[in-house]
Amino acid sequence: MKNIHSYWAYVVLIVLIYAVVNASIGFIKKKEFTDKDLRIGLFGLIVCHIQLLIGLVWYFMSPWFAALISDAGAVMKEKSVRLLAVEHPITMIIAIAIITVGWSKHKKKTIAIEKFKIFSIFYGVGLLLMLSKIPWSNWFS
Template identity: 55%
Template sequence: MYNFIQKFHSGWAYLALLILVIAVVSSLVGMFSKREFTATDRKIALIALIAIHIQLLVGLILYFVSPLGFASLGNMADKALRLTSLEHPLINIIAIALITIGWSKHKKLITSESKFKTFSIFYGIGLLLILSRIPWSMWL
């Protein structure tokens, strides 16, 4: 079961990151081109939100069944273990919280410019945080 969850978490990450990048690029293009916020823009952001939340759920399950997760918290001297057991989960939870805040804030906004700006900022910061804590040596 552990191997399946680990492979699913790694494989789904490619899809989730791709969708999140598309959402950030779409919001930046919309903001700079000053176009109207459409239902398609909303759907792209929603799909990114859902994909990232699925990744979080699978990651949390993996965290508690993996020997590199919760079980390794006592060994903070090892950089690789610190990344997988502390930094990766903590920073990614913060990133996903920011993405969720961005989604929630956009619903109260009226103008297209402010919606695109909100998505660009919150989804963009979330994307950067996620990219900063991916265990690249294990992933590629």
């Protein structure tokens, strides 16, 4: 599960970066919001939710969850363990919730520039949160 979660993260990042760039260009250039733009946003939402499910399954199987349950105080004192046991999962859940809110809000808008703006802001904030709590040392070791 850990490997699946790690490799799928690359897909999530690529799709989210593409979605944010696409929405930002659409917003700046005042483009028409097309089915392609809708699908890019939807695909971003789907890959994030798949990653969330994989991550939750892995988390409850992981040694960090077991450590958190057995001795939360020790986990909170150790920066690297705290990142994996607490900060990473909570931040990712918040990021995916923000992306999901962005998806819901864009559906209520009828003007293309507003749809692009919603995607740019919500998907962008979600992406930044994700980037802030990726355990980079685990990816490159």
